[in-house]
Amino acid sequence: MTASAHSAWYVAQTQAQAETKACANLARQGFEVYLPRYPRTVRHARRVNIVRAPLFPSYIFVRIDLAAQRWRAINSTIGIKRLVGHEGTPAQIATDVIETLKQHEKADGFSSVISPASRFKTGDAVRILKGAFDSCCGIFQARTDSERVEILLDLLGRKVKVVAGAHMIEPA
Known part of the structure; x- marks a missing residue:
C-alpha cells in the first residue's frame, strides 16, 4: 500500500x-x-x-x-x-x-542498532531487573558477547561473578 x-x-x-x-x-x-x-x-x-x-x-x-x-x-x-x-x-x-x-537497517534487514550491553563500561554500578538476582546491585565487569554481560555482585560478604542478559540490567 x-x-x-x-x-x-x-x-x-x-x-x-x-x-x-x-x-x-x-x-x-x-x-x-x-x-x-x-x-x-x-x-x-x-x-x-x-x-x-x-x-x-x-x-x-x-x-x-x-x-x-x-x-x-x-x-x-x-x-x-x-x-x-x-x-x-x-x-x-x-x-x-x-x-x-x-x-540504520542493513541491506539484509538486520538493524544495526547498538547492543544494549554497550551502554555500560567496566566499573559502572548496575541493577539486575529480573531473574534470581532481581533488584540486586553490582558492578559491571565486561560484555561476554553482544547479549550477555558479567556483573560482580556482593553476596553474603564476598564478591560473586554473575553472567546475565544485557537486557536484564539498568544503571543503578
Missing part, C-alpha cells in the same frame, strides 16, 4: 512472539507495517544460530490513515493485542523515528 498524505505511523502491541503473524495479517488487510529486526545469537544443543529477532519484542509499527481506513479492525486482527494509545485513540509516532530506524 502506498502512503497517503494523511497517513501516519502508530504502534500495535502484538501477542507474545506473534510479530510476524501480525504483520502478515495486517498486510493482507492493506496496512503498511514495519517490524525492525536485529541479528540475535541463539545457542542450543552446542549449536549457535543467528536469527532475526524483533528489535522491540511484542510491538510493530503500522501506517494508518485514520480518516480513510478501518483502523479499529486492527484490534481484532489475529496476532494483535491492541493499538497503543490513550482513551481509544491511537498514539501517533513521529515519521522521522521510523525513517531513522529504517536508515
